[in-house]
Amino acid sequence: MRAIRENGWVEVISGSMFSGKTEELLRRLRRAEIAGQEVVAFTPAVDDRYGQAELGSHAGHTWEATVVDNTAEGVRSIPDRADGASVVAIDEANFFPEELVAVANELATAGRRVIVSGTDQTYRGEPFEPLGQLMATAEYVDKLRAICAVCGEPATRNQRLVDGEPAHVDEPTIVVGAEESYEARCRSCHEVRTD
Numbered sequence: 001m002r003a004i005r006e007n008g009w010v011e012v013i014s015g016s017m018f019s020g021k022t023e024e025l026l027r028r029l030r031r032a033e034i035a036g037q038e039v040v041a042f043t044p045a046v047d048d049r050y051g052q053a054e055l056g057s058h059a060g061h062t063w064e065a066t067v068v069d070n071t072a073e074g075v076r077s078i079p080d081r082a083d084g085a086s087v088v089a090i091d092e093a094n095f096f097p098e099e100l101v102a103v104a105n106e107l108a109t110a111g112r113r114v115i116v117s118g119t120d121q122t123y124r125g126e127p128f129e130p131l132g133q134l135m136a137t138a139e140y141v142d143k144l145r146a147i148c149a150v151c152g153e154p155a156t157r158n159q160r161l162v163d164g165e166p167a168h169v170d171e172p173t174i175v176v177g178a179e180e181s182y183e184a185r186c187r188s189c190h191e192v193r194t195d
């Protein structure tokens with residue numbers, strides 16, 4: 001006979017910007033709370049779009065969160081700060097370093113339900129780590145699509161715009177922003193300047 005084990009696991013919610021990742025994360029957290037589970041949420045210090053200590057969606061919904069430095073040290077502080085919570089949520093994972101992969105898996109191995117959300121592609125259309133590694137090692141992955149701002153087809157890509165024009169390939173990878181500097185686009189409509 002097999003022993004009963006209290007397994008934890010990692011769930012990843014990914015996809016383009018505006019695809020509903022944060023709305024989906026908040027939905028899962030609301031349900032966990034209704035089930036009487038202790039929930040803790042973390043957000044990186046770099047993402048100040050919605051104020052400091054909350055997760056926020058483009059539609060304006062929020063959830064109280066602990067702000068963590070987006071450094072290896074900050075990520076390593078998550079298990080201690082998660083205390084006894086059985087559900088650990090991490091939003092905007094694309095701003096965290098690769099140490100997040102080990103920490104998420106460590107928490108799951110210790111029996112926690114870990115829900116990680118973040119966009120999986122840079123504005124260049126490349127993998128946005130650590131999402132690639134998280135998606136590969138997670139038990140559950142949901143990749144959401146937004147609506148392409150140009151043609152209305154399902155959007156999987158992140159269009160960065162500078163003064164209304166496609167951003168150049170040599171720009172920094174990390175630029176915090178929302179509607180003022182990004183659009184969701186499909187593969188055909190996505191553009192990166194190379195001149």
Ligand SMILES: Nc1ncnc2c1ncn2[C@@H]1O[C@H](COP(=O)(O)OP(=O)(O)O)[C@@H](O)[C@H]1O
Binds near residue numbers: 018022024058149184
């Ligand atoms: N191009 C778009 N496609 C779909 N939803 C959009 C788009 N632009 C704005 N939205 C809004 O964004 C909301 C999703 O916000 P959010 O959960 O914060 O997305 P994400 O976390 O994936 O960036 C949608 O419910 C909708 O109200």
Ligand SMILES: Cc1cn([C@H]2C[C@H](O)[C@@H](COP(=O)(O)O)O2)c(=O)[nH]c1=O
Binds near residue numbers: 176
């Ligand atoms: C594509 C891309 C995005 N970012 C930033 C822009 C936003 O602040 C977040 C994504 O937020 P969302 O909740 O998924 O809407 O990431 C970036 O810094 N670099 C990029 O290439």
Ligand SMILES: [Zn+2]
Binds near residue numbers: 149150151185
């Ligand atoms: Zn399109």
